[in-house]
Amino acid sequence: MENKLNEFVATVEDGFKKMTEEKEAIKQDIKKLTEKIESIEVLVKRPPATTEEAKNKELKKAFFNFIRHGVIETKALVEDTTGQILVPEDLQAEIMRTLPKLTIMRNLATVRQTNRNRLRYRSLTEVSVGWGKLETGTSITESSVTPSEAYQYVEDLYGLVKIGEDELMDSDQNLEAILADSFARAIAEAEDTAFIAGAGHASGEPDGILNGTTVSRVTAGQAAAIKIDDILELIYTVPAQYRKNGVLIVNSKTELALRKLKDKNDQYLWQPSVQAGTPATFAGFPVYNQDDIPEIPAGGTSADVAIFGDIKAGYRIIDRLGITIQRLNELYAESGLVGIKVHYRVGGSVIRPDAIRILEVPAS
Secondary structure, three states: OHHHHHHHHHHHHHHHHHHHHHHHHHHHHHHHHHHHHHHHHHHHHOOOOOHHHHHHHHHHHHHHHHHHHOOOOOOOOOEOOOOOEEOOHHHHHHHHHHHHHHOOHHHHOEEEEEOOOEEEEEEEOOOOOOOOOHHHOOOOOOOOOOEEEEEEEOEEEEEEEEEEHHHHOOOHHHHHHHHHHHHHHHHHHHHHHHHHHOEOHHHOOOEOOOOOOOOOEEEOOOOOOOOHHHHHHHHHHOOHHHHOOOEEEEOHHHHHHHHOOEOOOOOEOEEOOOOOOOOOEEOOEEEEEOOOOOOOOOOOOOEEEEEEEOHHHHEEEEEEOOOEEEEEOOOOHHHOEEEEEEEEEEEEEEOOHHHEEEEEEOOO
C-alpha cells in the first residue's frame, strides 16, 4: 500500500515538473514572437528607400557582379564612349578620399573638379599706384595692363590592378575595400610624380613644377652641396605674400643634408615635429619629402634639388569626374588573377609662378 502511495506521489510530482517545463517553453515562445512582432513594426515604420537609394544599391550590386564574373548588366551599369564601365560614385568617392593620404601634392595644392578636357584661366599684369594729391601737381602713376590667358589640360592616366580569384569571391564589403585601396595606390604614385616632374601636355602628362622654365630658379653658391645661405636665398626670393604660407619640398637624401646644417652658434636649423601628423620644420617652414625631386648631384652636373613656396596658391590639380575600368579575363588566368585596368583623368600645372621658387645646384 505504501509503495503504491509513493508511486502516486512520484507521478504527481513528475506531472507538475512537466507542466512547469511546458509553461516555461510557452513563455519563451511568446517572448520570441513578441520580438519578431516588434522587429516587423520597426520595418513597417521605417520610411521606404528613395528611388535614388534603390538605384545606387542596384548599381553597386551590378558593378561587383561585373568585377567578379565579367557580366555586364546594361540596365544598371553605365559605359563611356569606349565601352569601359564607369566606377560607381560611392566607390569613386572612397578612392578620392584615400588619395590625399598617399600623396604629398594633393595635400598642398589647390584641387578642382571638372567635366571638361581643359580649363582656361586668365591673368593681368600688375597695376602700379602712387601717393600724392592731384591738386598739388602730383602726376598719376600710369601702367599698361596686359591681359593674357592659358589653358590647363586634363591628361589620361592608366593603371592595372591584379586581383586574386579567391579575393573576388569575398563579400561585397571586402571587395569594395580591396578595389578602393588598389585603385588609389595605383593612381597616387603616378600622379604625385607627374605633379612634380611631369613633362606637360605635349607629352600627355601634367605639367610638373620642375618642368621647363615656368618657375624661376635660385642657383646655389657651389656645386655638389647646399648650404644654409642657399636655402635662405631660396626662401626670401619668394614674395612675402606667398612666403608666409611657404613649404619646403625635397628628396629624402636632401632632407638628411638639411638636418646636418647648423647656424653660427652650432645649433641645428632643423626642428623635428613634436606632434603626430605635423611635418618637421627648417628655418621655420614645414618640410615635406618627395623623392621625385632629384638628389644633390655629386658634381659635374646640375640638378633642381628643392622647391619652396605657397603650393596652394601656385599649383592647381584638376580632376575629371568619372573613373572607368575594364576587366581583363584571360591575360592573367594562368596565375589565378583577374586584371582590372583603370582609366583616370587628371591634370596639374603651375598657375602662379611667382608663388614658387626652385633651388638649382650648379654643375661647377
